[in-house]
Amino acid sequence: MYVVKDAQNTVNCSPNPDSRERDITYEVVDTTDTRMQVPFLLRENVPTNIVNSCNSQIVQVGATCTSNTSYEPGALGEFTDFLIPSCPASPTDSPCGFQFANQQWQWCPGVGQPTSIGTIGADNVQNTVISVDGNITGFTVGTTFPK
Amino acid sequence: MSKYMRLLTVMSLLLGLVPLMQSQAPADWATVTGRVLDSDGRPVAGARISIFPKDVGLSGGMPRQPITNQDGAYRLVSPAYPGRTRLCAVKESAGYPNAQYSLFVSSTDGKMPEVSLTPGGHLENIDIHLGPPDGIIEGFVVDAGTRAPISKARITLHRSDRESISSSTLPPDGHFSYALPPVLIEITVEAPGYLRWTYRDLATRANGIVLSTSDHKKITVELKPE
Numbered sequence: 579m580y581v582v583k584d585a586q587n588t589v590n591c592s593p594n595p596d597s598r599e600r601d602i603t604y605e606v607v608d609t610t611d612t613r614m615q616v617p618f619l620l621r622e623n624v625p626t627n628i629v630n631s632c633n634s635q636i637v638q639v640g641a642t643c644t645s646n647t648s649y650e651p652g653a654l655g656e657f658t659d660f661l662i663p664s665c666p667a668s669p670t671d672s673p674c675g676f677q678f679a680n681q682q683w684q685w686c687p688g689v690g691q692p693t694s695i696g697t698i699g700a701d702n703v704q705n706t707v708i709s710v711d712g713n714i715t716g717f718t719v720g721t722t723f724p725k
Numbered sequence: 726m727s728k729y730m731r732l733l734t735v736m737s738l739l740l741g742l743v744p745l746m747q748s749q750a751p752a753d754w755a756t757v758t759g760r761v762l763d764s765d766g767r768p769v770a771g772a773r774i775s776i777f778p779k780d781v782g783l784s785g786g787m788p789r790q791p792i793t794n795q796d797g798a799y800r801l802v803s804p805a806y807p808g809r810t811r812l813c814a815v816k817e818s819a820g821y822p823n824a825q826y827s828l829f830v831s832s833t834d835g836k837m838p839e840v841s842l843t844p845g846g847h848l849e850n851i852d853i854h855l856g857p858p859d860g861i862i863e864g865f866v867v868d869a870g871t872r873a874p875i876s877k878a879r880i881t882l883h884r885s886d887r888e889s890i891s892s893s894t895l896p897p898d899g900h901f902s903y904a905l906p907p908v909l910i911e912i913t914v915e916a917p918g919y920l921r922w923t924y925r926d927l928a929t930r931a932n933g934i935v936l937s938t939s940d941h942k943k944i945t946v947e948l949k950p951e
Contacts, residue, residue, distance in 0.1 A: 581894075582894075583893065583894050583896075584893070584894050585891075585892065585893035585894070586890070586891075586892050586893075587823075587825075587826040587827075587828065587889075587890070587891045587892075588826060588827040588828060588887070588888070588889035588890055588891070589777060589825060589826060589827065590824070590825060590826065590827040590830050591779070596827050596887075596888075596889065599777070599825075599826075622784065622785045624784065628782075630781065630782030632782065633780050633781065633782075633808070635780065635781045635782065635807055635808070636781075637781070637782040637783065637784060638778075638781055638782065638783045638784070638785070638804070638806065639783075639784045639785050640784070640785025640786050641785075657786065658786070658787070659784065659785060659786075660783055660784070660785065660786065660787045661783070661784055662777070662778065662782060662783040662784075663782050664778055664779055664780055664781055664782050664783070665779045665780070667780070675782065676782050678784070681784070701784070703782065703784065715892075716879055716892055716893075716894065717894075718877055718879075718894070718917060719876070719877045719894050720877065
């Protein structure tokens with residue numbers, strides 16, 4: 579699994595402090611470095627009970643092998659991970675956000691247990707900066723992640 | 726087991742997978758419909774609907790962003806995120822940037838609707854009224870010597886009056902295009918093995934660009950090897 583696009587933006591949360599959004603698009607390849615044939619399903623292997631300190635809500639994660647048009651990889655076998663801490667609930671709630679100790683993406687076979695296709699590492703998703711595996715400025719296209 | 730039984734078993738297994746492979750939105754998602762209109766009230770076709778959940782953190786996929794039809798109409802199908810979800814219409818090529826992002830906010834922007842999505846709910850007539858279009862800058866990033874496109878470049882825009890950034894890797898052809906509000910925007914481009922490039926206005930000597938609403942500026946960014 580490797581990076582094909584990495585974009586980040588400052589999000590307008592006026593009148594509260596601004597936030598961040600980081601959208602990382604990955605392409606999934608098989609062991610011979612060939613694009614995975616779509617359709618295939620993915621899930622995000624992260625805890626499902628992480629609380630976002632910006633608003634005390636549980637973070638919405640893609641932890642289930644659901645089948646729907648929005649979450650499936652596109653025609654080129656690529657998918658985008660949207661990392662969004664949302665807006666601070668008040669002017670005094672910044673900095674805020676949530677963390678994952680180790681984000682991992684898994685392939686969901688039709689039968690059997692999900693298997694890892696990419697282990698990203700630690701995510702620190704704050705309204706002031708978003709760190710993915712220690713990277714805050716953005717990955718270079720082609721950056722790969724081990725299974 | 727006979728050949729017939731084996732075939733039957735395989736077919737049953739394959740048929741069992743069909744529901745998993747079919748793509749459809751879950752029943753508990755919300756639907757929003759409406760139109761996108763320009764500052765004269767005319768429909769805007771080909772605009773992409775961007776959403777931002779303001780009150781809940783997110784990691785993973787987001788719903789597909791619908792595109793408006795010839796009547797400016799859209800139909801968004803989305804998870805029912807808790808709290809408020811903000812909608813924005815984006816059509817960079819016509820001067821309408823993603824105003825969810827601070828760097829692209831302009832005093833003349835239209836108001837972005839905020840909605841509460843409920844499981845299985847359907848909101849109608851959520852129209853998005855755009856302000857006047859912004860100026861546009863577009864171009865390509867090339868090697869200063871060979872003029873070949875640079876495939877691993879990153880472009881970063883910085884707006885100091887709002888302390889905001891917009892940064893993205895570029896596609897293999899090195900093309901970029903932005904609709905920008907009429908304020909000073911600094912632009913830098915970097916790529917592995919090349920010196921950093923910064924936009925400098927030759928007329929004003931400013932380290933940045935101020936586009937007026939009618940501008941459509943085309944540039945070529947020439948990166949020099951380190």
